[in-house]
Amino acid sequence: MRRIISILLENEPGALSRVVGLFSQRGYNIETLNVAPTEDATLSRLTLTTVGDDKTIEQITKQLNKLVDVVKLVDLTEGAHIERDMMLIKVRASGGAQRDEVKRTTDIFRGQIVDVGPNVYTIQLTGTGEKLDSFVAAMAEAEILEVVRSGVAGISRGEKVLRL
Amino acid sequence: MEMLSGGEMIARALEDEGVEFIFGYPGGAVLHIYDALFKASKVPHVLVRHEQAATHAADGYARATGKPGVVLVTSGPGATNAVTGIATAYMDSIPMVVLSGQVQSHLIGEDAFQECDMVGISRPIVKHSFMVRKPEDIPAMIKKAFHIATTGRPGPVVIDIPKDATRPDAKFEYHYPEAVKMRSYSPAQRGHTGQIKKAARMLLSAKRPVIYSGGGVVQGEASGLLTELAQSLNYPVTNTLMGLGAYPGTDRQFLGMLGMHGLYEANMAMHNADVILAVGARFDDRVTNTVSKFCPGAKVIHIDIDPTSISKTVQADIPIVGPVHSVLSDLMEQVSQMRKKDADLPDQPALERWWQQIDEWRGKHGLWTGRRYGENEHIKPQQVIESLYRATGGNAFVTSDVGQHQMFAAQYYRFNHPRRWINSGGLGTMGFGLPAAMGVKLAFPDADVACVTGEGSIQMNIQELSTCTQYNTPVKIINLRNNYLGMVKQWQDMQYEGRYAMSTYEDSLPDFVKLMEAYGHVGMQVRSLDELDAKMEEAFAMKDKVVFLDIFIDPMEHVYPMHVAPNGSMKDMWLSKNERT
Numbered sequence: 001m002r003r004i005i006s007i008l009l010e011n012e013p014g015a016l017s018r019v020v021g022l023f024s025q026r027g028y029n030i031e032t033l034n035v036a037p038t039e040d041a042t043l044s045r046l047t048l049t050t051v052g053d054d055k056t057i058e059q060i061t062k063q064l065n066k067l068v069d070v071v072k073l074v075d076l077t078e079g080a081h082i083e084r085d086m087m088l089i090k091v092r093a094s095g096g097a098q099r100d101e102v103k104r105t106t107d108i109f110r111g112q113i114v115d116v117g118p119n120v121y122t123i124q125l126t127g128t129g130e131k132l133d134s135f136v137a138a139m140a141e142a143e144i145l146e147v148v149r150s151g152v153a154g155i156s157r158g159e160k161v162l163r164l
Numbered sequence: 165m166e167m168l169s170g171g172e173m174i175a176r177a178l179e180d181e182g183v184e185f186i187f188g189y190p191g192g193a194v195l196h197i198y199d200a201l202f203k204a205s206k207v208p209h210v211l212v213r214h215e216q217a218a219t220h221a222a223d224g225y226a227r228a229t230g231k232p233g234v235v236l237v238t239s240g241p242g243a244t245n246a247v248t249g250i251a252t253a254y255m256d257s258i259p260m261v262v263l264s265g266q267v268q269s270h271l272i273g274e275d276a277f278q279e280c281d282m283v284g285i286s287r288p289i290v291k292h293s294f295m296v297r298k299p300e301d302i303p304a305m306i307k308k309a310f311h312i313a314t315t316g317r318p319g320p321v322v323i324d325i326p327k328d329a330t331r332p333d334a335k336f337e338y339h340y341p342e343a344v345k346m347r348s349y350s351p352a353q354r355g356h357t358g359q360i361k362k363a364a365r366m367l368l369s370a371k372r373p374v375i376y377s378g379g380g381v382v383q384g385e386a387s388g389l390l391t392e393l394a395q396s397l398n399y400p401v402t403n404t405l406m407g408l409g410a411y412p413g414t415d416r417q418f419l420g421m422l423g424m425h426g427l428y429e430a431n432m433a434m435h436n437a438d439v440i441l442a443v444g445a446r447f448d449d450r451v452t453n454t455v456s457k458f459c460p461g462a463k464v465i466h467i468d469i470d471p472t473s474i475s476k477t478v479q480a481d482i483p484i485v486g487p488v489h490s491v492l493s494d495l496m497e498q499v500s501q502m503r504k505k506d507a508d509l510p511d512q513p514a515l516e517r518w519w520q521q522i523d524e525w526r527g528k529h530g531l532w533t534g535r536r537y538g539e540n541e542h543i544k545p546q547q548v549i550e551s552l553y554r555a556t557g558g559n560a561f562v563t564s565d566v567g568q569h570q571m572f573a574a575q576y577y578r579f580n581h582p583r584r585w586i587n588s589g590g591l592g593t594m595g596f597g598l599p600a601a602m603g604v605k606l607a608f609p610d611a612d613v614a615c616v617t618g619e620g621s622i623q624m625n626i627q628e629l630s631t632c633t634q635y636n637t638p639v640k641i642i643n644l645r646n647n648y649l650g651m652v653k654q655w656q657d658m659q660y661e662g663r664y665a666m667s668t669y670e671d672s673l674p675d676f677v678k679l680m681e682a683y684g685h686v687g688m689q690v691r692s693l694d695e696l697d698a699k700m701e702e703a704f705a706m707k708d709k710v711v712f713l714d715i716f717i718d719p720m721e722h723v724y725p726m727h728v729a730p731n732g733s734m735k736d737m738w739l740s741k742n743e744r745t
């Protein structure tokens with residue numbers, strides 16, 4: 001099953017490589033990875049998605065917790081949560097019909113065209129990983145020039161928080 | 165406040181930490197540190213002949229004393245030479261602090277002379293690592309390193325130190341912290357009471373119980389408690405390779421080692437058990453054989469300080485995370501309360517039947533009953549270990565290398581105390597034995613220290629004979645000479661129709677007696693059984709000499725029992741070249 005694991009990590013040099021190294025060392029897979037600073041300068045927040053059976057996921061969370069640089073972690077998929085992935089996608093858009101088609105699909109997905117060239121559109125789209133996948137599939141007719149995604153970031157719904 | 169340079173702070177911090185020995189080797193990147201040690205330190209430094217040996221010596225010291233081993237090496241090749249020893253310590257959860265030199269900060273990343281990314285290279289084989297960014301952080305960093313290495317599940321910690329952080333002309337206020345608090349590191353102190361109650365109930369309801377204990381009981385100083393618990397219940401005990409000595413090896417309740425080369429009665433008892441109490445053991449693949457066939461009728465109670473050890477391979481029915489010492493004492497308390505309420509616990513008739521069964525297994529294929537060697541033109545390796553046992557009264561520290569000799573030592577030297585059996589189990593590092601023995605002998609100069617080895621393994625760190633001379637560490641080297649990489653040969657006999665691919669040395673072995681003499685030590689050959697005991701005693705009588713006994717043993721001997729693999733269970737064993745369970 002796909003899991004979203006969110007980690008508060010000491011903002012120390014080498015901390016990220018310990019997390020990433022753990023996955024390759026133990027043969028776990030990372031599908032997406034997102035890291036950025038938090039409001040607390042000593043901590044960064046890392047969110048990753050991975051796939052595995054319950055036993056593997058249990059080992060992954062235990063092994064992550066064991067890393068000295070990991071302060072806290074949560075498996076967001078265990079409860080109600082919000083997940084967001086952000087995509088910038090550049091597609092060929094030349095000629096009226098094609099430009100209209102791309103624009104229409106973008107609107108349906110509630111994306112925004114954030115840059116326009118004579119022959120290209122750059123579209124920004126935010127949503128679950130699944131939604132972004134569907135958008136890419138919907139663009140199959142158009143010529144996709146470039147895709148870049150932030151990787152999933154996530155947070156629990158309601159009162160539940162991941163903090164010190 | 166006192167002002168010290170980075171190098172001086174390192175020297176002082178090691179002193180303040182109570183370090184008894186530093187094992188190391190100098191080089192450019194650590195010269196400031198060495199100079200500071202030379203000028204001021206009260207901590208003796210042991211100059212090895214290869215950095216790998218520094219890590220193994222520190223490791224042997226740590227295993228024998230329970231205190232962390234300390235290593236100091238230079239950057240680049242010094243650091244990479246230490247890697248095997250760090251991995252060895254990591255796999256067996258041994259507390260160790262390794263200080264490695266690094267090129268100057270401004271050169272890092274430029275492929276500078278003797279630069280290598282030690283933090284990166286060692287990452288998967290350390291419990292944690294640090295890189296000094298500011299010299300003023302050194303004391304707190306060293307304190308943290310010792311704290312992490314020695315608490316929770318112990319392990320090696322690397323501190324990488326750029327040369328400029330140790331320069332003598334930059335001084336800083338020195339203060340060595342008394343304690344450490346880290347928000348991201350707090351190993352469990354107690355087991356969960358509810359789980360412990362459940363465990364006590366399950367343990368007392370057992371009809372065919374086995375206590376399976378490992379290295380964690382040795383590390384956690386809980387062999388006294390384990391013994392008390394087992395004896396108060398009259399339950400059988402088996403130990404892993406790492407756990408030997410945690411329960412008295414000569415006691416009737418002891419079934420011997422379990423696993424791939426475990427004793428018949430130990431493996432049979434495990435396979436037929438209804439309740440297994442696993443304490444500080446990690447269900448290694450050398451123990452379980454095929455996991456899906458592991459002990460089909462057993463419920464498992466698993467006590468371990470490290471949650472990742474629990475249900476990693478074998479699913480625990482009652483997991484208990486906590487230090488063995490406190491969990492075992494809580495468990496004993498619960499057990500005795502429950503027995504006060506119900507005097508019929510545990511089920512005595514069932515236990516009696518269980519012991520009858522175990523004794524029957526023992527009588528059939530046990531090492532100590534029945535099986536004897538008969539007439540043989542060669543000395544049997546098992547006889548050598550028995551002779552060693554007699555000559556040392558069963559009280560020696562025995563270090564070992566890796567191979568058949570290691571298994572014979574584990575099976576036949578009956579360790580009655582923890583920390584006396586010192587070997588590389590998890591990584592299986594040939595070359596471990598001699599440097600580890602040096603570390604032990606330095607810690608216990610009056611004790612008998614024997615290194616059981618093979619002619620293959622001993623040559624992997626034989627240069628340390630010179631260190632033994634310099635620091636007067638008169639260890640006894642018991643070379644079980646079969647003229648083969650015996651363990652490799654055994655597998656080739658069993659699985660490759662005796663094709664000995666690269667497991668022989670042809671005629672290239674050195675004359676070990678002459679070699680010993682060249683180093684100023686004593687070497688003796690033993691070629692027949694009649695002289696074995698006498699030479700063994702003679703060797704141990706030479707208290708202040710390193711003695712190498714080159715003992716010619718049966719080259720064709722195999723280690724048995726041996727698990728049938730792949731696809732076998734605990735009970736599937738080869739008992740000799742032509743008998744199978």
Ligand SMILES: Cc1cc2nc3c(=O)[nH]c(=O)nc-3n(C[C@H](O)[C@H](O)[C@H](O)COP(=O)(O)OP(=O)(O)OC[C@H]3O[C@@H](n4cnc5c(N)ncnc54)[C@H](O)[C@@H]3O)c2cc1C
Nearest residue numbers: 378379380384405406423424425444446469488589590592
């Ligand atoms: C040639 C060869 C053959 C081998 N054959 C066998 C064999 O037949 N049988 C065998 O048993 N092994 C054998 N081994 C060794 C094997 O590879 C493993 O090293 C060994 O089985 C592991 O022992 P252990 O389970 O006691 O764990 P260890 O590696 O000693 O780990 C200790 C466990 O205890 C925990 N722990 C540590 N401190 C504490 C504490 N204070 N409180 C609570 N828990 C703690 C740790 O977290 C860890 O899970 C062989 C090795 C070699 C090289």
Ligand SMILES: Cc1ncc(C[n+]2csc(CCOP(=O)(O)OP(=O)(O)O)c2C)c(N)n1
Nearest residue numbers: 567568569592594618619620621649650651
């Ligand atoms: C550094 C290292 N290289 C290779 C091995 C694989 N190996 C395990 S046992 C063994 C043979 C050891 O031979 P020897 O020391 O003579 O012991 P014997 O088995 O003959 O008693 C080898 C090569 C190892 N364990 N360690």
Ligand SMILES: [Mg+2]
Nearest residue numbers: 618619648650
């Ligand atoms: Mg050999």
